[in-house]
Amino acid sequence: MVDYLQELRFGLFPSPDAAAAARTLELAQVAEVSGLDLLTVQDHPYQSRHLDALTLLSVVAARTTTLRVALNVANLPLRPPVVLARSTASLDLLTGGRVELGLGAGAFWDGVVAAGGERRTPGEAVDALEEGIEVVRAVWQEGGPAVRVEGRFHRVVGLHPGPAPAHPVEVWLGAYGPRMLRLTGRVADGWLPSMGYADPDRLGALTATLDDAARAAGRDPASVRRLYNVMGRLGGRGTGPRLHGTAADWAEQLAALTEEHGISTFVLASDDERTVRVFGEEVAPDVRERVTARRAGDAGAATRGRPVVELGPGAPPQPLAEGEGAWDESTRPRFPAPEGASYTAVQQAQPAHLVEVHDHLRSELEQLRGVIEQVEAGRTSVGQARSEISRMTLRQNAWTLGAYCEQYCRVLTTHHTIEDVSMFPRLRQVPGAAPVLDRLTAEHHVIHDLLERVDRALVGLVTGGDDGLPGDTAPLRAVVDLLSDALLSHLSYEERELYHPLAQVGFQ
Structure with a gap:
């Protein structure tokens, strides 16, 4: 049993069916507003x-603002x-x-030869x-220097390198056999198997081969991101290598895999809109909660008996806006x-978990503000939007913004209700x-009024004006x-004042 303590991510793996291209693009937007990462x-x-595949990813990236995209696999x-x-x-660079880049050695050789x-x-x-x-x-x-690779299969002689990507693009390998796993451990940034080819019962043996190769190459196995293409049917029974049961059942199965x-990254193969929404809005947050709690528990168990250490709440972040x-x-x-309070690591994990939850809310709020800026920029650049295509694009952007706002408001309301x-x-x-x-409860009510x-x-934005375009974004x-100012201040106040109570009695 091993958890490499990597950041959890959740993604979608839709069918690139040319006959259903519009559906695929709609699913991409549903994935984004439902909180998926990839x-x-x-x-x-x-x-x-x-x-x-590359053309499709380019359009998906243009239609979204936060989704990462990758070939699975090239x-x-x-x-x-x-x-x-x-x-x-x-x-x-354009996104x-x-x-990120998923790579494969190749398969279906008759098709490769035919092409x-x-x-x-x-x-x-x-x-x-x-x-x-x-x-x-x-x-x-x-x-850097001119590219020179004198290989048996690939030969590059004196090519000027570039362009460099905007960030260090990770290379993920779809690997199952011993040689591919050893290659992954030696040189890859991530391992991307599929549930249909490597069911959960096989993962332990495959992981051991990969980790041994990483250590032999002088690498920390935890430096190799672990991704997994998964499939399942909500409400389905447990037959075969697939997720089954309720959303909570899915969350428990995925948390166990972590x-x-x-x-650390679960990519769902699905073309069903409802399943995608449930995966992003219910399963993913539940998995994060379960894994965070287990990691905190493990940290506490590992440090029991050690000397207590001093740790206090950090300074609150500056609000994004001033005023009302x-x-x-x-x-x-x-x-x-x-005075002079000291807490063990397991006690400190309680307020630290609250900060983790709040940091997710802060991140989502920043993304929401980014979507608003994109819609504002789109309307400005199009001007009066004389063409119907431009009008359709702006209406679609308004729909995406509306869905994103609704999702964030729902998540925030649920969080405060639980508290x-x-x-x-x-x-x-x-x-x-x-x-x-x-006081915190009273602030929850004020924030609810802001929501x-x-x-x-949002109603005014989506209803639009006489020109058939979305309404003015200024009121939104x-x-x-105002919500940003109030919420960021509230989250910081809560973290600061509940630090000691949470360390003393915990969540449950």
Whole structure:
């Protein structure tokens, strides 16, 4: 059992069906507003019914603002590594660093040959992949020496490198056999198997081979990201290598994969909109909660008996806006912090978990503000939007913004309800905490009123004006500024004043 303590991510793996291109793009937007982090597509250039994978990812990236995109995985026998490297770097630059690169050695060789590629043995395919990775990474070293790779399968002589991607693009390998796993451990940034080919019962043995290779190469196995393509049916029974049961059942199954095999990125193969929404809105947050709690528990168990250490709450972040939404700090009760208080690591994990939850809310709020800016920029650049295509684009952007706002408001309301009903009653047993809890509850109500104002502003935006375009974003921008100011101040106040109560009695 091993958890590499990597950041958890969740993604979508839709079908690149050319006959349902519009559905795929809609699913991408649903994935984004549902809170997913990543969208990947398979790459089979010989498949006549599929959209070209890189073209599809480019359009998905243009239609979204936060989704990362990746090939799952690139068919290297039909993708010359120099061209693939430059295509990937170009898309990463154009998206502001939202691209990763999945690579495969090749399969379905009849199709590869039919499309003009060479048939290779399994050993040759692995060797060609290793050469291809060397070429790709050398091309990304803009300003470096000329690219020279004298390989058996790939030969590059004196090519000027560049462009460099916007961020260090990770190379993930789809690997199952011993040679591919050893290659992954030696050179890859991530491992990307699929549940259909490597069911959970096999992951332990495959992981051991990969980790041994990483250590032999002088690498920390935890430096290799662990991704997993998963499939399942909500409400389905437990038959075969797939997720089954309710959303909570899915969350428990995925959390167990993190705890037992170190999987940190789960990519769901699905074309069903409801399943995608549930995966993003219910399953993913639940998995994060379960894994965070287990990691905190493990940290506490590992440090029991060690000396206590001093740790205090950090300074609150600065609010994003000033004005109506600002709280008067002088009116806020303070918790009478015990002088010289010290807490063990397991006690410190309780307030630290609250900060983790709040940091997710802060991150989502920043993304919401980014979507508003994109819609504002789109309307400004199009001007009067005389063409129907421009009008449709702006209406679609308004729909995306509305869905994103609604999702954020729902998540925030749920968070505050859980605090009021489950956490605060327990903390009231701590002497001196009641005035702080009363004030926090009152602030929850004020924030709820701001969320209702966001909803009213959304109605005005989506309803639009006489020109058939979405309405003015200024009212929405104003109320989101107020929400940002109030919420960021509230979160910091809560973290500061509940630090000691949470360390003393915990969440449950």
